[in-house]
Every structure is written in structure tokens, then in C-alpha cells.
Amino acid sequence: MKLKEFESKKILGSNGFVISSGIVVKSLDEFDGLDISYPKMFKAQCVSNGRAKAGGVFVVEDALVAREAVVRFLGSEFLGEKISEVMFDELVEISHEFYLGVLFDVSKRCPVLIFSNKGGVDIEKVKIESPNSIVMVDINYLDGVRDEDILKMFSLCENVDFDEFKDVVLKLYSAFVKFDLRMIEVNPLVLSKGGKLVGVDCVCVTDQDADFRREIKFEDRTNSRVATAREIAARQIDKDDHRGVAGKTFIDLDGDIGILTVGGGASMTLMDSLIEFGGKPANFTEYSGNPPMEKVEKLTRIVLDRDGLSGLFIGGVIANFTNIRDTIQGTLNVLIEKKVPFPVVIRRAGPFDDEAKKLVDEVCSKYGLDISFYDEKIALSEASKIMVEKSNEYKRKIRGGI
Amino acid sequence: MAILVDENTRYLIQGITGKQGSRALREMLLVGSKVLCGVTPGKGGQEVEGVEVFGSVKDALASFEVDCSLIMVPPKFAKGAIVEAIEAGVKLINVVTENIPVHDMALCIALARKNDCRIIGATSTGIYSVGKSKCGPIGSGKSKIAFSSGSVGVISRSGGMSCETSLVLTQAGLGQSTVVSTGSDVLMGSDFVDVVKLFERDDETKGIVLFGEIGSRCEEDLASYLISKGGIGKPIVAFISGKFARGIENVSLGHAGAIVENGVGSRDVKVKALVQAGVRVVDVHHEIGKVMKELLGDKSG
Numbered sequence: 001m002k003l004k005e006f007e008s009k010k011i012l013g014s015n016g017f018v019i020s021s022g023i024v025v026k027s028l029d030e031f032d033g034l035d036i037s038y039p040k041m042f043k044a045q046c047v048s049n050g051r052a053k054a055g056g057v058f059v060v061e062d063a064l065v066a067r068e069a070v071v072r073f074l075g076s077e078f079l080g081e082k083i084s085e086v087m088f089d090e091l092v093e094i095s096h097e098f099y100l101g102v103l104f105d106v107s108k109r110c111p112v113l114i115f116s117n118k119g120g121v122d123i124e125k126v127k128i129e130s131p132n133s134i135v136m137v138d139i140n141y142l143d144g145v146r147d148e149d150i151l152k153m154f155s156l157c158e159n160v161d162f163d164e165f166k167d168v169v170l171k172l173y174s175a176f177v178k179f180d181l182r183m184i185e186v187n188p189l190v191l192s193k194g195g196k197l198v199g200v201d202c203v204c205v206t207d208q209d210a211d212f213r214r215e216i217k218f219e220d221r222t223n224s225r226v227a228t229a230r231e232i233a234a235r236q237i238d239k240d241d242h243r244g245v246a247g248k249t250f251i252d253l254d255g256d257i258g259i260l261t262v263g264g265g266a267s268m269t270l271m272d273s274l275i276e277f278g279g280k281p282a283n284f285t286e287y288s289g290n291p292p293m294e295k296v297e298k299l300t301r302i303v304l305d306r307d308g309l310s311g312l313f314i315g316g317v318i319a320n321f322t323n324i325r326d327t328i329q330g331t332l333n334v335l336i337e338k339k340v341p342f343p344v345v346i347r348r349a350g351p352f353d354d355e356a357k358k359l360v361d362e363v364c365s366k367y368g369l370d371i372s373f374y375d376e377k378i379a380l381s382e383a384s385k386i387m388v389e390k391s392n393e394y395k396r397k398i399r400g401g402i
Numbered sequence: 403m404a405i406l407v408d409e410n411t412r413y414l415i416q417g418i419t420g421k422q423g424s425r426a427l428r429e430m431l432l433v434g435s436k437v438l439c440g441v442t443p444g445k446g447g448q449e450v451e452g453v454e455v456f457g458s459v460k461d462a463l464a465s466f467e468v469d470c471s472l473i474m475v476p477p478k479f480a481k482g483a484i485v486e487a488i489e490a491g492v493k494l495i496n497v498v499t500e501n502i503p504v505h506d507m508a509l510c511i512a513l514a515r516k517n518d519c520r521i522i523g524a525t526s527t528g529i530y531s532v533g534k535s536k537c538g539p540i541g542s543g544k545s546k547i548a549f550s551s552g553s554v555g556v557i558s559r560s561g562g563m564s565c566e567t568s569l570v571l572t573q574a575g576l577g578q579s580t581v582v583s584t585g586s587d588v589l590m591g592s593d594f595v596d597v598v599k600l601f602e603r604d605d606e607t608k609g610i611v612l613f614g615e616i617g618s619r620c621e622e623d624l625a626s627y628l629i630s631k632g633g634i635g636k637p638i639v640a641f642i643s644g645k646f647a648r649g650i651e652n653v654s655l656g657h658a659g660a661i662v663e664n665g666v667g668s669r670d671v672k673v674k675a676l677v678q679a680g681v682r683v684v685d686v687h688h689e690i691g692k693v694m695k696e697l698l699g700d701k702s703g
Contacts, residue, residue: 104504107619109511109589141512180505182588207588209477210503265560265586268615268643269687275646276686284646317566318545350544376547379570379688 101185180210244291255280262316296330319350404531497523521591527561552577574691616644
């Protein structure tokens with residue numbers, strides 16, 4: 001999870017790294033109760049890139065301008081995010097700006113330290129435009145950062161004290177390890193007029209698999225986009241019941257075929273093939289790990305809680321342990337209740353799939369629903385094609401008024 | 403022949419007394435895999451399905467010689483288990499555990515390199531040399547019908563799709579030599595290049611099928627390797643999932659663990675790189691079988 005500046009600075013600062021210590025404000029009341037001196041650097045707190053260019057970072061000269069900025073930003077949408085915090089950061093007198101970061105090189109499968117004497121700008125651009133002002137050093141995880149690694153980066157420095165530089169690099173790297181980060185970058189790392197290295201902005205990406213042992217906890221955000229009501233409702237299903245997974249990932253899309261996929265890799269393939277054959281998914285969501293019938297029922301209800309659907313597609317690969325009959329029963333309960341007029345295509349195989357098929361056949365004849373059940377004899381991507389064809393046929397019928 | 407595991411491979415299962423571990427053991431025994439011993443700290447002296455359990459890898463290796471350790475322990479204990487196996491001298495480790503912290507894998511991978519040990523995973527569903535031996539839960543229960551023995555090597559970043567990919571090959575009349583589920587973690591113990599190199603040397607493998615995903619540089623790195631070698635003399639067919647993710651980048655896609663960040667590791671980039679390297683990329687998954695059959699021609703039997 002990508003952290004906001006004030007959260008990232010909490011991590012870096014706790015490790016003894018010298019940073020500009022901004023004051024974080026979460027409400028107007030909080031601002032009005034503050035006694036701060038000006039000028040300050042106003043910074044909207046968000047995870048999106050390019051906030052300075054978009055007008056979210058600027059100098060405020062006095063309390064009046066500062067208050068106006070707080071009113072304008074707090075609670076409003078900026079770069080697609082709702083702003084919940086703003087920061088008044090100290091102004092550091094800049095002598096030079098550097099970039100310093102560490103992340104994993106997924107090809108070499110080791111950490112890589114990145115340092116540049118052209119800080120304060122997009123590091124990707126620096127890499128392309130002036131490759132000589134950037135140094136990347138692979139780190140052997142068993143050895144950690146060695147003096148020779150630091151010397152390679154120090155070669156790009158001027159007027160910087162080596163011991164101070166070494167201290168800064170080691171503190172950054174140890175924060176990377178200690179706080180289980182996927183990435184940490186300080187940009188700019190400023191050499192102040194007083195000759196000191198100060199981190200002015202910082203970004204961390206945490207590894208959520210290590211949340212259980214990280215000493216500093218952060219509020220969970222699955223993505224930077226503002227979640228829709230259906231997305232929040234789907235995630236709640238998983239929070240309320242820990243048996244299996246259902247609804248943890250839910251994305252609203254603008255198509256007309258409702259989706260219930262089973263398992264990560266399969267869900268991607270299913271979405272892709274549906275699109276390949278001309279179908280338009282109305283959502284993306286998945287369940288896995290043998291969730292109880294009630295969880296699938298709740299998730300189905302959310303998927304179908306939408307106008308203009310022309311199909312529902314449920315698909316996964318051959319399951320090892322998930323009970324096909326029980327999970328399908330969860331979906332059937334909602335289909336019966338809503339008397340869905342559109343076609344439903346199911347591609348599921350695994351434990352109790354024969355019974356699931358029988359159940360589907362019974363429901364179809366009893367309630368007059370159009371549900372097709374396929375097992376492993378029809379490939380997942382072939383079933384996607386059938387779904388698209390049936391959905392198109394349904395739309396033609398509706399338009400024809402039959 | 404096959405790669406990684408065959409009828410002679412002797413296994414150790416770490417976490418053998420757990421629900422997942424004992425289930426994998428039963429499934430492995432069903433296909434004749436030689437599971438010699440297991441380890442669960444504090445449970446030395448017990449037995450599971452007649453297989454002896456030890457309190458540590460060192461204790462187990464004092465009584466048995468093994469070629470491969472299967473890691474079936476919870477994520478919090480995975481680093482300890484993998485380090486223990488490497489330090490005891492195990493040369494092949496298959497990690498099925500999911501959600502292992504990335505820093506733990508960074509350490510394990512560095513240690514494995516130093517000790518000439520190969521890691522497959524984490525988040526692997528196993529390794530299956532069809533008709534010979536298997537490691538891990540791959541091909542359990544009904545999903546065993548997806549696999550058939552033959553000459554196509556399969557490498558999949560998705561556990562579930564290693565089964566579906568084998569299924570469409572089987573339905574096209576193409577059996578598999580070895581199916582390798584590499585997992586799709588940030589740091590992969592073995593990536594596409596590592597496994598393709600093994601298939602390249604395996605006489606029994608006539609063609610290779612890849613199931614790729616968005617995120618990481620796995621496919622791009624393979625493309626660079628193939629170009630640097632001028633091909634490997636065996637046809638490669640790939641399917642890369644994640645087309646639908648175009649335009650909704652930066653949204654976490656659940657189990658897939660695939661996050662497209664700023665175009666790096668996007669499907670378009672991967673497909674282009676693979677095609678340039680001579681790989682046949684199919685747009686619809688089940689076409690894998692038909693296309694591979696076409697490319698293999700006489701060799702498909």
C-alpha cells in the first residue's frame with residue numbers, strides 16, 4: 001500500500017533520518033487551534049503522482065491564505081482522491097536537491113539503491129535524459145549496504161560530508177528492511193544552505209503481507225480511487241466473515257454482463273476472453289477458498305444490484321476443494337428471488353459439480369430461468385464465448401419487444 | 403526425462419502435520435511420489451499416512467536423504483522453514499505458502515543463490531511431471547483429469563491456470579512433460595527464464611506453453627533471453643492475461659497480485675516483447691492447444 005507523505009515521513013523520521021517536520025491538519029477546527037509561523041509550504045496529502053503540477057503544493061505567506069487553502073482542499077476531491085489531511089511543511093533553504101531511494105529489482109530479485117544528483121524531478125525522466133547523473137547499486141540481501149556501495153553513490157555528490165551521507169543511506173536502507181517496505185524514496189533529499197541533508201518529501205510503499213509485524217500501523221486503503229458504494233459493500237462481506245474469500249476485490253465497470261469469477265488467474269482469463277468475444281463486463285469480483293453459501297449469496301446480490309444487465313457469468317477452473325453445489329446454491333437463491341430475465345452461464349468443475357448441475361436443471365424448469373451449467377469439458381474461454389452470444393441474443397429479443 | 407522432479411525424486415514435506423500439508427501428502431502418495439519424511443517443529447516422532455515426522459530438517463536428514471522439500475507452513479513461519487532447508491543442504495525447495503512477506507523471500511532467494519539451491523514459488527501449487535511424480539497440491543481431487551503425460555512443458559504464474567492450461571492441452575491431444583507453477587509473487591524463486599532453461603535441455607520436452615500475467619518483468623526478461631540466444635529450437639506458445647486491466651491501472655486485482663504500475667509490466671509491453679522474440683502469443687486461452695499442435699506438427703505425438 002502506498003503511503004501518503006505524512007505517513008511516509010513518520011516511518012523515515014522514526015528511524016532517525018532528518019526530515020522537514022510538517023504539521024498535519026485534518027480539520028478546520030484543528031487549523032484554527034494552531035499557532036504557526038509563516039511562510040510555510042502547503043501540501044495536500046494524497047497518493048497520486050504529480051500533486052505539485054496539479055496545484056497541490058505551494059507556499060503560503062500568511063494565516064489567511066493558509067486557512068483558505070485548508071477550506072479549499074480538506075474534504076474535496078483532488079486527483080481523483082478525497083483529501084483528508086493537509087500539511088504545513090517548513091521551508092528549507094535549498095543548496096542542492098538529490099534523489100535517494102531503494103526498492104526491489106524484480107528481475108535480479110534483490111534490493112537496488114538509486115541515487116541521483118538531479119533530485120526534485122521525476123526520476124524516470126532523469127534516467128532517460130541524463131543517465132550519468134544517476135547511480136543504481138544492487139544490494140546482496142545477506143550483506144546489506146557496504147561501504148563500496150555508498151562510495152559509488154557518493155561520487156555524484158559535491159560539498160556533502162561523507163559520514164553524513166553514509167548515515168543517511170544506512171538509515172534509509174534500515175527503514176526499508178525494518179518496516180517491510182516494497183519501496184521508499186526521498187525526493188528531494190535536500191542539501192540545505194546550512195550544509196545538512198534533509199528529507200523534504202518521502203514516499204513509502206508497504207508490503208501488506210508484513211502488516212502483522214510492522215511497528216507502525218496505517219489505515220487500510222486498497223487503492224487510491226474513491227470506492228463506490230457497491231465496492232465498499234462487497235469488501236464488507238469479507239470483513240464480516242473470514243471463511244474463504246468473497247468480495248475482497250470488487251471493481252465497478254461500465255458494461256452489462258455481471259461477473260462472479262473464482263480464483264485469481266482464472267478470473268483474469270475469464271475477463272479477457274469475455275472482452276475478446278465482444279462482451280462488456282459490468283463489474284469484476286472474485287471468490288475463492290470454499291466460502292460458505294451465505295457469502296456467495298451476498299456477493300451475488302451486490303453484483304445483480306444494478307440496472308440494465310444482460311447476463312451473469314460465473315466461472316473458474318477445476319476446483320480442488322471448493323464445494324461447487326453449495327457455492328452455486330448461494331447464487332441460485334438470489335436468481336430465484338429476483339426472477340432474473342437474462343441468461344446466466346456457469347462454468348464450474350470440482351467437488352459436487354454433478355449435484356450442482358442437477359440443482360441448476362431443477363431450478364431452471366421450476367422457475368423458468370435461463371441458466372446453463374458447463375463443467376471442464378467446455379474450456380473457460382469457450383464458456384465466455386457462449387455467455388457473450390447468449391447475452392447478445394437476449395438484447396436482440398428485448399429490443400425486438402418479444 | 404522431465405524437469406525438476408521425476409520418479410526418483412525423494413521428498414520431505416515441511417508442515418506435514420497441518421491440514422494443507424497432510425492433504426498434499428495424500429495427493430502426492432496417490433500418484434506414487436516418494437515422500438520419505440516430514441517436519442513439524444515440536445511434533446517429532448509422530449506419523450502421517452505412515453510417513454515419519456521429525457522436529458527439524460536436520461533431524462529428518464540424519465535418517466533420510468531427500469532431493470526436494472515442499473514448504474506447506476503458514477506465511478509467518480515460511481522464512482524459518484526455507485532457511486532451515488537451505489542450511490541443511492536441500493537443493494530444490496518448492497514453496498506453496500502464500501502471502502510470505504517480500505523481505506523474507508528476498509533473504510531466502512539470496513541464501514539459496516549462495517548455497518546453489520533452487521526455489522520454485524512462493525505461491526506455487528506445485529510441480530507435476532505427469533506420469534512420474536508430483537510435488538505439492540497440483541492436480542488434486544477432480545483436477546487430476548486435466549493432466550496427461552506427453553511432451554509439452556507448461557510454466558504458469560497462476561496456480562489455477564496451470565491446471566486449466568494443461569486441460570486445454572489435454573483436450574487438444576497434447577500431453578505434458580512437466581507442469582511448473584512458479585507463483586507470481588513480487589520476488590519469484592524461479593522465473594520464466596530459469597524454468598525455460600531447464601525445458602531447453604530436456605529432450606522429452608518438444609514445446610513450451612507459458613501462462614503469463616501483468617506485473618513484474620517475467621515475460622520481458624524471457625523475451626530478452628530468447629533474443630540473446632537466437633531462439634531455443636523449441637516452439638513456445640504464450641497466453642498473457644490482464645487485457646481487461648487496461649485503463650484501470652493501479653487497482654489491486656486480488657489474488658493475482660498483479661499491479662500495473664505506470665505501464666511497466668503491462669500486457670501490451672509483454673505481448674510485444676514476446677512476439678519479437680518469436681513466441682506465438684494467443685489472444686484466447688483455449689487456442690493454446692490448437693496452436694501448439696500446429697507448431698509441433700509431427701512431433702506432437
